[in-house]
Amino acid sequence: MYMSFGKYKGEEIEEVFLKNPGYFKWMKEKGMTEKDEYFWLIEVIAGQYPEKFDWDIEIREGYKCWNCKKDLNIMLMFNPEKIYDDRHEVPVISECSYNKPDSILPIAEKFGVKLENRYSKTVNQKYIMHICPHCNMHQGDHSVVEDNHQKTKLLHQFRTRYIDNQWVILK
Known part of the structure; x- marks a missing residue:
């Protein structure tokens, strides 16, 4: 464009x-x-270019693994420039599906979210995806961040910015 x-x-x-x-x-x-x-x-x-923008992060608990059915925490990224009507009533749609930067891994780990770079047969590529801490099974971004119909509970919410090669939580 x-x-x-x-x-x-x-x-x-x-x-x-x-x-x-x-x-x-x-x-x-x-x-x-x-x-x-x-x-x-x-x-x-x-x-x-996610590292050049601020992001609103939500850490949510209660997402059920498709394999073992146990709960895991998930991390959702939202662009603060966008208006998300009904974000808490309809399926969650998060930004950066299939293209979360590797640099976000430490902040996810800090909040108990397991993310890894793994291959997906569905999209025929590797990307940073959620991993169940119980059975180590990947959770595809389509189910977790694009079309999440599961009821989850908000644990943490904050804005973050990439500064000096690391994500910093803004006050």
Whole structure:
């Protein structure tokens, strides 16, 4: 997708973001968040470059392993720029399905969530996915973060930012 206005008109949005991410901050400050370019930033670019964005994290308990049926904790990532209507009434839809960065592993571990880079036959690739701590079986992102119909309980909720090669919890 291409910029349709301003000094970057005609340039790809991703290229503009990589060379001048502050331009999108300026767009937000000027109330231009309804523009297709800003929508593309939060819908597409954020998932491609998760370490360049803040994230709201939810740690939830009570997700049932598909294999052993025991409870495990899951971690969901939400883009704070997006509005999630009915997030707590409908199946949970989390960002970064199939493309969580390796750098998020320490923060998940800190909150009792087991994530590993494993191969999935369903999507025919490796990605960071939830692992049952009881039977060591992978839990596919489709079931855990895209179409979760299970009732879970919120344990922790916080915003995080990638600073100096690590995720930092913001106060």
